[in-house]
Amino acid sequence: MDPSHPLRVTRRRFLALSIGAMTQAGCMAAARTGFIDAHSHVWTPDTKRFPLGPWITPDKMEPASFTAKQLLATAEPCGVDRAVLIQHAPYYGDDNSYLIHCAKEHPGRFSIVAIVDERRSDLGTHLRHLKQQGVRGIRIGPSRYADRTLVKEPLLWLKASAMRKLWAMAADEGLLLCPLLSAEHLPTLEPMLAEFPRTQVVIDHFGHAEKPDELSSLLKLAQHRQVHVKVSGFYKFGDRKAPYDDLTPMIKQVVDAFTPARLLWGSDCPYQLQNGNDYKSAVALIQSGLDFLDAPSRQAILRDNSQRLFFDEPLAATR
Numbered sequence: 001m002d003p004s005h006p007l008r009v010t011r012r013r014f015l016a017l018s019i020g021a022m023t024q025a026g027c028m029a030a031a032r033t034g035f036i037d038a039h040s041h042v043w044t045p046d047t048k049r050f051p052l053g054p055w056i057t058p059d060k061m062e063p064a065s066f067t068a069k070q071l072l073a074t075a076e077p078c079g080v081d082r083a084v085l086i087q088h089a090p091y092y093g094d095d096n097s098y099l100i101h102c103a104k105e106h107p108g109r110f111s112i113v114a115i116v117d118e119r120r121s122d123l124g125t126h127l128r129h130l131k132q133q134g135v136r137g138i139r140i141g142p143s144r145y146a147d148r149t150l151v152k153e154p155l156l157w158l159k160a161s162a163m164r165k166l167w168a169m170a171a172d173e174g175l176l177l178c179p180l181l182s183a184e185h186l187p188t189l190e191p192m193l194a195e196f197p198r199t200q201v202v203i204d205h206f207g208h209a210e211k212p213d214e215l216s217s218l219l220k221l222a223q224h225r226q227v228h229v230k231v232s233g234f235y236k237f238g239d240r241k242a243p244y245d246d247l248t249p250m251i252k253q254v255v256d257a258f259t260p261a262r263l264l265w266g267s268d269c270p271y272q273l274q275n276g277n278d279y280k281s282a283v284a285l286i287q288s289g290l291d292f293l294d295a296p297s298r299q300a301i302l303r304d305n306s307q308r309l310f311f312d313e314p315l316a317a318t319r
């Protein structure tokens, strides 16, 4: 092409255009096409820089190290290039510093689900500050994760005024609430979902529902449009070993009730790597197992839904 042709794009100009386009798109993450792990924990042996809670000592960490780098090295060979990092209360309580550090160190790779003490007086300011640092969701449950204490009456955990305030604020701020529950507590979500329909919710690990009556408690929540479910933690269900085919009937029921548009795959690493379980098999169940899933459904569960909820700009955000 004639060097003076107006359409001639020099290498330098091309690079400038590309960088401009990427900056406009917000970040390099827009270009990522791999799967997204909606649930993994990370921790570091550097307990000087990232201290553990006073209830635990470094020798109790198992494994001793599972850093963001280790997670990426585990996930990438399986086609997973991003993850939602879930705050790990047994080690860090509500000190979310390490996850925030990881997100900064690996731009575009991680979204964060943090833990907050909903009773703090500056809750709104704190949530907004966390959001600025990459936090997109808050982990909640009948255990008080901030300091590892149990609420007095687990069946009433959502009745506390501080918890109600958190549900309202989460909707205003466009933050997802992510309940970690045992199946017996699933019905406690029901009145809150009805009362706070704008609050988006992502339930961890099938709500730990496995037995038929537990599963029906989970399926019942599908009537609330704001509920999503993590299809995750395969190592802890059924036979507890790959290829996890025995989970097919359970997952089929969850897909039928929620539709693939409201399900997110997650590994729950590093736990998915223990007792003979592995990362690849957990991806494979959704990628190529479960005959009843078509290709767009697999893509939705493995990537698109996590992209929308945890990586795209939040729709519900008001500030």
Ligand SMILES: [Zn+2]
Residues within 6 Å of the ligand: 039, 041, 086, 268
């Ligand atoms: Zn977990």
